[in-house]
Amino acid sequence: xxxxxxxxxxxxxxxxxxxxxxxxxxxxxxxxxxxxxxxxxxxxxxxxxxxxxxxxxxxxxxxxxxxxxxxxxxxxxxxxxxxxxxxxxxxxxxxxxxxxxxxxxxxxxxxxxxxxxxxxxxxxxxxxxxxxxxxxxxxxxxxxxxxxxxxxxxxxxxxxxxxxxxxxxxxxxxxxxxxxxxxxxxxxxxxxxxxxxxxxxxxxxxxxxxxxxxxxxxxxxxxxxxxxxxxxxxxxxxxxxxxxxxxxxxxxxxxxxxxxxxxxxxxxxxxxxxxxxxxxxxxxxxxxxxxxxxxxxxxxxxxxx
Ligand code: GDP
Numbered sequence: 001x002x003x004x005x006x007x008x009x010x011x012x013x014x015x016x017x018x019x020x021x022x023x024x025x026x027x028x029x030x031x032x033x034x035x036x037x038x039x040x041x042x043x044x045x046x047x048x049x050x051x052x053x054x055x056x057x058x059x060x061x062x063x064x065x066x067x068x069x070x071x072x073x074x075x076x077x078x079x080x081x082x083x084x085x086x087x088x089x090x091x092x093x094x095x096x097x098x099x100x101x102x103x104x105x106x107x108x109x110x111x112x113x114x115x116x117x118x119x120x121x122x123x124x125x126x127x128x129x130x131x132x133x134x135x136x137x138x139x140x141x142x143x144x145x146x147x148x149x150x151x152x153x154x155x156x157x158x159x160x161x162x163x164x165x166x167x168x169x170x171x172x173x174x175x176x177x178x179x180x181x182x183x184x185x186x187x188x189x190x191x192x193x194x195x196x197x198x199x200x201x202x203x204x205x206x207x208x209x210x211x212x213x214x215x216x217x218x219x220x221x222x223x224x225x226x227x228x229x230x231x232x233x234x235x236x237x238x239x240x241x242x243x244x245x246x247x248x249x250x251x252x253x254x255x256x257x258x259x260x261x262x263x264x265x266x267x268x269x270x271x272x273x274x275x276x277x278x279x280x281x282x283x284x285x286x287x288x289x290x291x292x293x294x295x296x297x298x299x300x301x302x303x304x305x
Pocket of ligand 1: 054055056057096120152165166167168170171174187188189190194196233256257258259260
């Protein structure tokens, strides 16, 4: 999802010449292949968006896969950066790296200050290892590796699969199918009381590009990428239902985990660099649903052919 948005913005930007490497292009668990690729292209700067991730269900169903995948990839990519002497790189963190009970909005200095949320602990530890590697490289080799930590991202090319999606993708899919099939009730997970800070993918892409500029250096690591406000899951579910045109009843399944009650990021470091979110949650949900409809129609046409 973020790769699509980032490449679209970078291609319109004359300051950057982009070499795009798709996730399925090589075996990222092979240090030999990763180093060969980096040596071939010798980029001056790297943005690494690799690694499996998912919503609350996938984090609980596949913690080992998520942790191994993210660790193996980042170890190989970091070692390859060292081999080819890349000085500037941006990696992607996650707001689940923060302690589950901490001051909100969460300032970068609160990382490593308490216990993690159990539903995403394994994935979060892999992301904390990524952050620590950035710090270690910056300290030992004088690099400018930045771990950008977005809040709950959503948008076109999101995952809409119930088993692995985050809340926005999952609920767009559920409400859409209920609406199309004239089902009057939809089950939503948890109590609806937790809140999440949603951020539209294009805003995150602009933040990553801001981090690529020369004045963003090791001293800025890590950096939060937060929208600047959060919303309860109940209010979000109502907004998504309205966007999709579902007017039936929501049933709250309290046997499903709520996850952490709140995770809102302090975005003051990023805003002091001149960045601010441009897409409201209402606009972002509309844009995401329009893309979802377009992508579903395309998939349907291909099946019909
Ligand atoms: P989290 O931010 O890591 O907890 O991941 P999610 O985006 O998957 O979940 C956010 C919140 O939305 C949690 O409180 C979930 O219980 C709630 N939620 C409600 N309905 C759904 C759903 O259908 N799918 C998902 N993934 N989350 C849901």
